[in-house]
Amino acid sequence: MMKANVTFQGGYLFKRLRIDLSTRQVRVEEIDPAEYYQFLGGRGMGALWYWREIAPDVRPLGAENKIGFFAGPMTGAPLISTTKFQCATKSPETGRYLCANSSGYFGPYLREAGFDALILEGVSPSWTAVVIENGAVRFVDDENWKGLKTVDARRRLLDGLPQGRRWATMVVGPAAENEVAFSSIMVDDGRAFGRGGAGAVLASKRVKALAVRGDHKFPVYDIEKCRALTKNAIEFLKTSRAKHRMLGTAQFIEPVNALGAMPTRNFQTTWEDPETASGVIAQTMREKYFVRNYACYRCSIACGQMTEVKEGEFAGAAARPEYESIGILGPSCGVYDMAAVIAANQACDELGMDTITAGNMLGLVMELFQRGLVSAADNDGLEVHFGDGKALVQMLHFFAERRGLGKIIGKGALGIIAERPEWEPYIMHSRGLTFAAYDPRGFHGMGLSYATSSRGACHNVGGYTVYEELLSGKVDRFSPQGKGAMVKSLQDVRAYIDSTGLCTVARGGFQLTNQPNTEVLLAITGYDFAPRLVEIGERIINLERMILKREGVDRRLDTLPPRMREPVPNGPAAGHAVTQEILDAMLDEYYQLRGWDANGLPTAETLKKFDLEFTLV
Amino acid sequence: MTQVGLWVVGGLDLALSGRRTTIDFPDGAAVGDIPDRLLEVGIDAHSPKYLVVLNGLGWRQFPPEQKLKDGDVLLVIPPLMGG
Incomplete structure (x- = not known):
């Protein structure tokens, strides 16, 4: 590693917290500043760590796999939108390197607890929640963690923690416990490490949840400059991101469809008649289902669109749908009822699954039904056809519970192809990770x-x-x-x-x-x-x-x-x-x-x- | 006159938002005339707030001297990002 002729005067804490879950041993390790010089933080530091510690023969859900979380120099910094942190691990979905990022409060609060990075290794002897407060680590062991939906596990975790300063959380759901290859880690109340199945890795270590808080203020080189830059950034974003606040990323559904790049019916087509598609565009979401904006840590944009279904068969459903989730759970499944999409998004969040891969897998199941390659007899009696919003939501529970076709679907693209190679033509993926809501034939x-x-x-x-x-x-x-x-x-x-x-x-x-x-x-x-x-x-x-x-x-x-x-x-x-x-x-x-x-x-x-x-x- | 379709989508704060309409260009008008004509209906083709698409492709992709023809379609959308 090239040594930097640089002395950092802020931004980094140079501390990595390593927890061996098997032995409950906790270590604080020093991070070499030269690594930051070369790799900056976050994803770069995650890749470097992965190179050193995750050998090619490590099994994603084996005890030898590890999972790491990495902040960058701006994570938690006194600016705006300094919310991001990264995860690195071996993916159960692709069988290879995974980097993922999430918003929320966990990254910033990890820094306030005194650390730039957190490594989890080994397997806990019992289901547990890991609680980090400043430098102290404790474990809340309880076999009853198992089976809880993410929202319930988070509530229970927070109920058991000292009040006062806010906690940040990460939680996995039943899908992760059942080794669903595309299970997520939910961060706080709705952000996620979605892609690649990091949730299953955490569950394989019998970690249901983590909580963190602290009161460290990490050093900043020039606070006055930070204030000036923040003021300018807020002004810039007030104009340039005004639509994000009003409509969120859902604003792109209508244009991408108009350009013929929207996956429809599992990428069999790339466009839907605009009148039909209008059921899931941002304006519809705003008019019928919007409740309030949601902001991540220190964010002035607040692009999150909290929605709730007030009536009909999905009454009570609530979620914060983003473009990708809407596109894949909606048009790619032939569903143009925003209420069904909100309910499906909520099911993914509560069961702990990546909305993108879950949507792709729903599209696969629907196409298998369309082609007569599977029937209700293969799926615990449930038929799942394009356009059926109710079955869309029900099938997500089958995925998480590994019921019916969920038994094989939970293995993810590569696992499915290994078992049923004849289904490969209907799975849109590269190296095991399924497509986002853009058909490359359109771009x-x-x-x-x-x-x-x-x-x-x-x-x-x-x-x-x-x-x-x-x-x-x-x-x-x-x-x-x-x-x-x-x-x-x-x-x-x-x-x-x-x-x-x-x-x-x-x-x-x-x-x-x-x-x-x-x-x-x-x-x-x-x-x-x-x-x-x-x-x-x-x-x-x-x-x-x-x-x-x-x-x-x-x-x-x-x-x-x-x-x-x-x-x-x-x-x-x-x-x-x-x-x-x-x-x-x-x-x-x-x-x-x-x-x-x-x-x-x-x-x-x-x-x-x-x-x-x-x-x- | 050359009649060109105009469709503004994506919830943009424009008078024509959500509408499919047609705008007239003078005979012989070319791609290079698009910004001025759009400005007349309240759309700044050079603004970072909008992307202007001609017949499915970025309008800048076409030679400015290329003549517009009846049935051409302009699509105005917000600058796209992932979600």
Whole structure:
């Protein structure tokens, strides 16, 4: 590791809390500042930790797997939207490296408890909740934790803790206990580590919940500068993110459908008649179901849209649906009743499942019924057809309880394919992680994002191309040209953003772009990271790629499912497909710009450039 | 006159929001004339608050001198982000 000629004067605590659940041994470890110099924090530090501690033969739900949580220098900082922290572990959904991020209060409060990172290893002798208050750790053992929904477990946890200063929580649900490969960790009252199945890893350690609080104020280099930057950011975001406050990310349902990139009926089509689709657009959600806004830690935007169903068969359902959840649980399942989508979102949250993969799995089940490949006899008597909102919600319980088809569906994409290879054509995934709510045939750049993302098909880690493919005028969304450069840049930026601790929705307020011109990290840490941020992002992507190489990934696995090679049958993207030729053209450009060989692996020269020679083992 | 469809979606705070309508361009109007014509109906094509799409593609993708024709469609949407 290259030593930094830098002394940080704020932003970091340099302390990592490690809890061995088997022995209940607790250790506080020192973090080398040189690691922050090279990897910044959050996702970068998670990848470095994973490289060192999670060997390729570790089983995701085996006792030898570990799970780590990592703050960035901005997590909990006295700015705005400094809510993010990262999780790293081996994914039960993909069988490989997982990075995930969440908002909420846990990351900031972990820092107030005195730590930049938390590592959990081993397996608790009994079901437990881990309570961290400042430097002290205690365990609330109780076999009755098992079986509780996330909302009930959180309430019970908080009821048993001392009052006063607020606690932040992480909780898993019944799905995680039942080893559902796409189970989530719910953070506080509605944010989540959704993708990749981190919830099942936590449950495999018999940890039902965690709570944290503290009263440490970590050092900040220039508090006056922080105040000035915050004032400017609030002003900027007041205008640029006004729609986020009013409609949340649901505002994108209508446009993505209008552009023919909305998955409908499990990606068999990419568009729905606008009148039908209007049942699940943001304006409908606002008019009929909106209750109030929800803000994460120190957020001035409050993009969360709390909704509640007041009448009808889903009366009482309440959730905070985001674009991806609506798209995948709604149109991709042929459901255009927002009440059903809210109820399904709530079921995912309370049972503890990733809404995106759960929605994809519902789409799979519905298509299997459509094609006559399964029947009610295979599913405890329940028929599940496209457009059936009631069955949509019921089936989610089957997933979590491993009932009926839930027995196999709970294994996730790769587990299903191993058991029923004939179903593979109906599962939209890359390296085991299912698609977000964009069909790459409508935006070819998203195909490259899904194929090369460090954790499998992901619109965030892989790079969100949709906006860029329409804005610049330099690329055509239906062409491979220029997508390699676009995706590389988006991934590099996302990797460093994920390492700061700032929410991506607010990053524009601090000029954290592909050409960062910001004083915010200088104000926090006393070191001007800005000129090196993109380089740091690139270093993280290369380290992640070396992790994946160690886990068997190369070009052969940078793929899209066969349906993407079939032309879209109707709508605004009719006739378009991501053929293997198109994907190969995008991959060739991408690999070349990354300094990777034709097989998609970093060259020795590239590794040297980013001080990653230590990965050449 | 050239009649071009106009559809504003995504809950934008615009008078035409949610409506499918048609706007007239003078004969011979080209892609480069789009911003001025949209401004007349209250839409700033250069604003970061909007994305303007012509026939399904970013309008800047077309040569400014390319002539508009009857049946072309402009879609105005918010700047897209993941969720």
